[in-house]
Amino acid sequence: MRIIAGRFRGLALASVGKGDAGAHLRPTTDRVRESLFSMLTGGRFGDPIEDARVLDLFAGTGALGLEALSRGASHVTLVDDGRKALSLIRENIQKCRCADEATILKRDATRLPEGTPHDLIFLDPPYGKGLGEKALAAAIKSGWVADDALIVWEDNVPVIPPAGVTQLDSRRYGDTVITICEYSET
Template sequence: MRIIAGKFKGMALASVGKGDAGAHLRPTTDRVRESLFNLLLNGGYGDPVDGARVLDLFAGTGALGLEALSRGAAHVTLVDDGVKARSLIRENIEKCRAQGVTRLFRRDATRLGENRGVGFDLIFLDPPYGKDLGAKALASAQSGGWLASDALIVWEESTPQTAPEGFELLDSRKYGDTHITILRAPTTD
């Protein structure tokens, strides 16, 4: 695994091999990550990464959030409750020397609680496949004030996802066994 583009381009990230089934780690492949960011930057959304506040739920290795940081995001908050995942995320944050622009929360993404700060513009949602955790995490993020008005959500799953009530489905793509669903969060006052 490596950072694909931006200021950390080519940086090798901590490896988990083919994943860690016991820790539920299934890193997004470099190819899917590259396709995903190409879609975000060329899909008619403007540049949703540059200057964004990014929330990476079920962060795993932190590769999605750190890729966004490499490409110009202002801040990344990474959320994972796994011991192995948090260890890998800390190692990757250190490799990128990104301690000042990242936060790591040990938290269940389906029970985020109240956000005490500003909402996030870009949300990566990459739950363990087939466990119906993505919808729960998105509902938790919405009810806790983690989503900025009109936030862009990138949801990675093993099947296409439907937009929850109030969210707008913008795009859905398949890359091998990975389905990427892009949503727009509701506008808030």
């Protein structure tokens, strides 16, 4: 696993091998991450990354949030409650030398405290458990999601966005479905 583009381009991130099923770690592959960021930066969504405040729910290794930081986001908040995941996130922040631009929140992503609005949300829950819906509802309720925020939701099946969230695009990459949505307070 490596950072694809930006100021950390080519940096090898901490490896989890093929994932850690016990810790529910299933890192987004470089190929899928590259496709996802091509979707985001391809012009259809403007430039949702430059100077964005990024929230990475179920952060795992932190690769999605750190990729956004590498590409121009101003800050990333990485949320996970797994011991192995938190260790990998800390190691990857250290490798990127970006501790002043990253916050780690050791928390269950479905039970978030009050927060500040973020412009770009990565949502990569364990597949097949319905946790994405719960985490997104918690993030919206607790003030983590800005009006007009883009939400990048990764799952193994097409998702059904909740009220206030509009699906803009969805693409399948093998067993991964990437859905891009937009949140609106009205």
